[in-house]
Amino acid sequence: MAEDYLKTEEMVVNMGPNHPSTHGVARLILHLDGEVIHEIEPVIGYLHRAIEKVVENRTYAQCIPMMDRFEYVTAMMADWSFALAAERLSDIEIPERAEYLRVIMGELNRMASHLLCVGVTALDLGALTPFLYTFREREDILDLFEMTCGQRLTYNYIWVGGVAKDIPPEFTPKCREFLDKIDAKVDDYERVLTKNPIWLARNKDVGMIPEKMVYDYGVTGPSARASGINFDVRRNDPYSIYDRFDFKVPVYHGCDCYDRYMMRIQEIRQSARIVRQALENLPEGPVRAKVSRTFKPKEGEVYSRIESARGEMGVHLISDGSPKPFRVRLRGSSYSHLCAIPEICRGLKIADLVAIFASLDIILPEIDR
Amino acid sequence: MGLDEQKPGEEKVPIYNEKLADGNLILTQANKILTVAQARSLWYLLFGTACCAIELMATGASRYDFDRLGMIFRATPRQSDLMIIAGTITYKMAPVVKRLYDQMAEPRYVLAMGGCAIGGGPFYYDSYAVLRGVDKIIPVDVYVPGCPPRPESLLHGCLEVGKKIKQQKMTDWRKR
Amino acid sequence: MTKQELTSYIQEKFSGEIQVIENDQKEPYLIIQPKDLHRFCRFIYDDTRLLLTFLMNMSGVDTKERFEVVYNVCSYRYKLRLYFKILIPYDKAEFDTIRDIWPVADWFEREIWELFGVNVNGHPNLKRFLLPDDWDQGYPMRKDWQGRDVITLPER
Numbered sequence: 001m002a003e004d005y006l007k008t009e010e011m012v013v014n015m016g017p018n019h020p021s022t023h024g025v026a027r028l029i030l031h032l033d034g035e036v037i038h039e040i041e042p043v044i045g046y047l048h049r050a051i052e053k054v055v056e057n058r059t060y061a062q063c064i065p066m067m068d069r070f071e072y073v074t075a076m077m078a079d080w081s082f083a084l085a086a087e088r089l090s091d092i093e094i095p096e097r098a099e100y101l102r103v104i105m106g107e108l109n110r111m112a113s114h115l116l117c118v119g120v121t122a123l124d125l126g127a128l129t130p131f132l133y134t135f136r137e138r139e140d141i142l143d144l145f146e147m148t149c150g151q152r153l154t155y156n157y158i159w160v161g162g163v164a165k166d167i168p169p170e171f172t173p174k175c176r177e178f179l180d181k182i183d184a185k186v187d188d189y190e191r192v193l194t195k196n197p198i199w200l201a202r203n204k205d206v207g208m209i210p211e212k213m214v215y216d217y218g219v220t221g222p223s224a225r226a227s228g229i230n231f232d233v234r235r236n237d238p239y240s241i242y243d244r245f246d247f248k249v250p251v252y253h254g255c256d257c258y259d260r261y262m263m264r265i266q267e268i269r270q271s272a273r274i275v276r277q278a279l280e281n282l283p284e285g286p287v288r289a290k291v292s293r294t295f296k297p298k299e300g301e302v303y304s305r306i307e308s309a310r311g312e313m314g315v316h317l318i319s320d321g322s323p324k325p326f327r328v329r330l331r332g333s334s335y336s337h338l339c340a341i342p343e344i345c346r347g348l349k350i351a352d353l354v355a356i357f358a359s360l361d362i363i364l365p366e367i368d369r
Numbered sequence: 370m371g372l373d374e375q376k377p378g379e380e381k382v383p384i385y386n387e388k389l390a391d392g393n394l395i396l397t398q399a400n401k402i403l404t405v406a407q408a409r410s411l412w413y414l415l416f417g418t419a420c421c422a423i424e425l426m427a428t429g430a431s432r433y434d435f436d437r438l439g440m441i442f443r444a445t446p447r448q449s450d451l452m453i454i455a456g457t458i459t460y461k462m463a464p465v466v467k468r469l470y471d472q473m474a475e476p477r478y479v480l481a482m483g484g485c486a487i488g489g490g491p492f493y494y495d496s497y498a499v500l501r502g503v504d505k506i507i508p509v510d511v512y513v514p515g516c517p518p519r520p521e522s523l524l525h526g527c528l529e530v531g532k533k534i535k536q537q538k539m540t541d542w543r544k545r
Numbered sequence: 546m547t548k549q550e551l552t553s554y555i556q557e558k559f560s561g562e563i564q565v566i567e568n569d570q571k572e573p574y575l576i577i578q579p580k581d582l583h584r585f586c587r588f589i590y591d592d593t594r595l596l597l598t599f600l601m602n603m604s605g606v607d608t609k610e611r612f613e614v615v616y617n618v619c620s621y622r623y624k625l626r627l628y629f630k631i632l633i634p635y636d637k638a639e640f641d642t643i644r645d646i647w648p649v650a651d652w653f654e655r656e657i658w659e660l661f662g663v664n665v666n667g668h669p670n671l672k673r674f675l676l677p678d679d680w681d682q683g684y685p686m687r688k689d690w691q692g693r694d695v696i697t698l699p700e701r
Contacts, residue, residue: 135430329604494698
C-alpha cells in the first residue's frame with residue numbers, strides 16, 4: 001500500500017464560499033490525506049442576513065415576504081409554516097377552500113423543489129441532461145404559480161387567515177394537463193438515471209446515514225426516510241387537512257445517496273396524487289378569514305412545524321399581544337444536515353462529498369437565515 | 370485587386386476591399402470586430418448567493434436559454450468576463466466578492482441582479498449584517514431590478530451589457 | 546399518550562422541580578430548573594415509554610427580564626412532542642451543554658452563545674459562527690442592543 005513506503009502529510013484545502021457544488025455560499029475547510037477526507041470544518045455565516053432580528057420590527061403581514069426569502073426554493077411552505085404558527089396563537093377559522101388551496105400550492109411547490117434538487121444533483125455529478133429536463137417541468141409549475149399570484153419565486157401568497165386571492169378559472173385545466181404528463185416525464189428521468197452504471201457507481205453505498213446518526217443529528221425528511229425511519233410530519237403530527245388525502249409515504253432502507261434520490265422521485269409522484277385529489281374535492285367559498293391589517297394574536301408561545309421538501313421546518317413564535325412578533329426562531333432542516341456532514345464524510349473522497357452534499361439537499365439560507 | 374480611393378468628407382478610416390478568386394473579403398475596424406465578438410460571447414462567473422441565484426439557474430436552463438446568446442457559465446473568475454452578482458451580499462461575504470473581482474482578467478464587467486445587490490433590497494432596514502448595495506465595493510455596469518427579476522429582465526440586462534461593450538474602445542482598457 | 550398523561554407521567558417519574566405552562570396547544574409545555582437539564586434530557590432520551598430521541602430545535606430568547614433557552618424534542622416511535630425551557634437570570638448567564646446526548650446541540654448552543662452572550666459550560670468549541678470574523682459590536686439578538694449602522698424602518 002502506498003502508506004507503507006510513502007510519507008504523506010495532511011493537507012488543508014479550502015472549498016471556498018464561491019464553489020459550483022456547494023449549493024450556496026458554504027465554506028468547507030477540508031483536512032485531506034491525498035484524496036481521502038479526515039476532517040471537515042464547515043464555516044457558515046456568509047448569508048447571515050439577520051432575518052430573525054428584522055422581523056421583530058415588522059407586522060405579521062410584513063413578515064410573510066421575509067419568510068419567502070428564508071427558504072426560497074419552497075417559498076409557499078415557508079409562508080405556510082409562519083401563518084400556521086400565527087394562527088395557532090389566535091382563534092381564526094380558516095375557510096375550507098383556503099385549506100385546499102394551501103395544500104395544492106404546497107404540494108406543487110414540493111414537486112418544484114424536488115425537480116430542482118434532482119436536476120442540480122445530476123449537474124453536480126456531471127450529467128447536464130437531467131438538469132435541462134427537470135427545469136423544463138419546473139417552468140410549467142412556475143407558470144401555474146405566476147397565474148395565481150404573479151410571482152415565480154417569492155410568492156407572498158399564503159397569508160395569516162387563508163390565502164391572498166383565489167385561483168383564476170384557467171388554473172384547473174392547466175394544472176390537470178400538467179399532472180397528466182408529469183408521470184411520463186418522471187419516467188423519462190428514471191430512464192436516464194436510475195439504472196445508469198455511472199449514477200449507480202457514484203451514488204450506491206455512498207454517504208451512509210445509519211439509524212443512530214439520524215437520531216443524533218436530527219435528520220428529517222427524505223434523508224431520514226431513506227434510512228428507514230418513517231418520520232413524516234404529515235402523518236406523525238397532522239396539520240391542516242392532510243388526514244383527508246390518500247397518499248403513500250415511501251420509505252427505503254439503503255441509507256445511501258441513491259435511496260435519497262429514489263425518495264425524491266417517488267415523492268414527486270405522490271405529490272401529484274395529492275394535488276389531483278385536492279383539485280377534485282375543491283369546495284367553493286371565501287379564501288380568507290376576516291383578519292385585520294394589524295393582526296394581534298394572543299400572548300403566548302408556540303412551535304409549529306410542517307413537512308417541507310427538505311424535512312421538518314419549524315417556526316418558534318413568541319408573541320406578547322402586540323402587532324409585531326416578539327421573537328421568531330426559524331428552524332430549517334438543512335442546519336442539522338450540515339452539522340452531520342463531517343461525521344458522514346469521514347474517510348470518503350472529495351467526489352463523494354460532492355455527491356453527499358447534493359443528495360442531502362442543503363440550501364444555505366435555512367442555515368444562515 | 371486595389372485600394373478604393375478615400376472620398377473626401379467620408380470615412381476617416383480606410384476600408385480595404387480585396388477581390389479574391391472566389392469572392393470578396395471586407396475588413397473593417399479591428400475595434401468593431403473585437404467588441405462585437407466580446408459582446409456576443411460573454412462568459413459569466415457562476416456567483417449566486419441567494420434567491421436570485423435560482424432565477425439565474427432558471428435563465429440558463431431550458432426555457433430561457435443563455436447559451437443561445439453565447440453565454441456559458443464558468444466556475445473560475447480567471448476565465449470569465451462578466452460577473453453577475455445574484456443575491457444578498459453580507460459583510461462577511463464582501464471581502465470574497467472583492468477578491469473575486471480582482472482575480473478576473475480585464476476587460477471585465479459586473480451586473481448587479483436583484484434588489485439586494487443594487488441597494489440592500491428587503492434587508493435595507495433593520496438588518497445588521499447586510500451590505501446595502503454591491504456598488505459600495507466594486508464598480509457596477511448594469512443594474513437589473515426585481516426581487517427576483519424575471520429571466521427576461523436578466524436577458525435584457527445582459528444584452529445591455531453587450532451594448533455597453535460595443536460602445537467601448539479597446540484602447541480604453543490598455544490605458545487603465 | 547395524551548398531553549395530560551404525558552405531563553403526569555413525566556412529573557411522577559422525574560425527581561426535580563417541573564412547572565407546567567397551561568395553554569391549548571397540542572403538546573405539554575414545561576419549565577425545568579437549569580441544574581436538572583442534563584439529567585432531564587438523559588431521562589427523556591432513555592425512558593422506554595417516551596423515547597424522545599429527536600432534538601428538533603433549541604432557541605434562545607431574551608424576554609426583557611431574563612434569558613430563556615427553549616428545547617423542542619420529538620419521539621418518532623410514539624408520536625410524542627415536548628416543549629420545555631430553562632430560565633437563566635441575566636447576572637448568571639450560563640447553562641450546561643447537552644452535546645453528549647445529541648451532537649447537533651453543538652451548533653445550536655454555539656449560535657446562542659454568539660448571538661446572546663450566554664455562556665455554555667462544557668462546550669469545547671465556542672468560536673465565531675454566523676457573524677463576521679471581526680465583529681466587535683456585542684451580542685445582536687439581545688433586546689437592548691443598538692447597532693452602529695442599522696437603519697430602522699420608520700413607523701407609518
